[in-house]
Amino acid sequence: EDQVTQSPEALRLQEGESSSLNCSYTVSGLRGLFWYRQDPGKGPEFLFTLYSAGEEKEKERLKATLTKKESFLHITAPKPEDSATYLCAVQAWRGGYNKLIFGAGTRLAVHP
Amino acid sequence: EPEVTQTPSHQVTQMGQEVILRCVPISNHLYFYWYRQILGQKVEFLVSFYNNEISEKSEIFDDQFSVERPDGSNFTLKIRSTKLEDSAMYFCASRGGNNEQFFGPGTRLTVL
Numbered sequence: 373e374d375q376v377t378q379s380p381e382a383l384r385l386q387e388g389e390s391s392s393l394n395c396s397y398t399v400s401g402l403r404g405l406f407w408y409r410q411d412p413g414k415g416p417e418f419l420f421t422l423y424s425a426g427e428e429k430e431k432e433r434l435k436a437t438l439t440k441k442e443s444f445l446h447i448t449a450p451k452p453e454d455s456a457t458y459l460c461a462v463q464a465w466r467g468g469y470n471k472l473i474f475g476a477g478t479r480l481a482v483h484p
Numbered sequence: 485e486p487e488v489t490q491t492p493s494h495q496v497t498q499m500g501q502e503v504i505l506r507c508v509p510i511s512n513h514l515y516f517y518w519y520r521q522i523l524g525q526k527v528e529f530l531v532s533f534y535n536n537e538i539s540e541k542s543e544i545f546d547d548q549f550s551v552e553r554p555d556g557s558n559f560t561l562k563i564r565s566t567k568l569e570d571s572a573m574y575f576c577a578s579r580g581g582n583n584e585q586f587f588g589p590g591t592r593l594t595v596l
Contacts, residue, residue, distance in 0.1 A: 404583055415575050415587035471529040471540060472585060
């Protein structure tokens with residue numbers, strides 16, 4: 373069964389304190405791994421898609437990396453506005469129309 | 485920037501009543517999805533829709549649920565006889581030629 377596990381569940385950082393969020397996955401044939409940001413009461417906001425081990429993507433203070441078993445979202449010098457829940461999702465080759473299977477998310481709080 | 489829109493933002497209904505949740509996907513997208521998120525839980529896939537038919541559905545998407553694209557712009561989710569356990573945030577998503585799914589802001593459904 374396809375599965376996504378994110379850790380930690382919650383993370384509290386001081387402004388400027390860099391850290392990483394983990395997403396480990398089990399899927400029979402990974403088509404893509406996705407990172408989203410979700411603010412309270414809002415829909416997931418697309419951040420990155422990664423397709424193959426060794427791939428990296430960057431956007432402002434965020435960098436996502438992918439291995440054959442997990443992905444990391446590195447946050448460099450975070451600011452309070454980076455506070456949100458970060459969701460990881462996988463997409464399998466099996467099945468035609470590519471549903472996303474989500475993890476439970478990591479709740480990030482960045483304090484000034 | 486194009487975005488997915490959803491109405492209403494909040495729907496309150498009595499158990500057993502029918503509800504219709506509406507979505508306007510991004511205009512040149514061809515693939516449409518509904519997901520739901522029960523409070524404090526993961527985002528879960530419900531159904532995908534392409535070329536005017538359901539392409540995949542989850543176990544949650546039973547006979548009480550239906551989807552429709554009544555015209556060239558709207559995409560709807562109908563729940564025929566709501567249950568208490570249908571209370572959740574419902575997210576519409578759409579995807580174009582690349583593999584990125586963009587989510588709407590959600591409809592909060594409360595079943596009393």
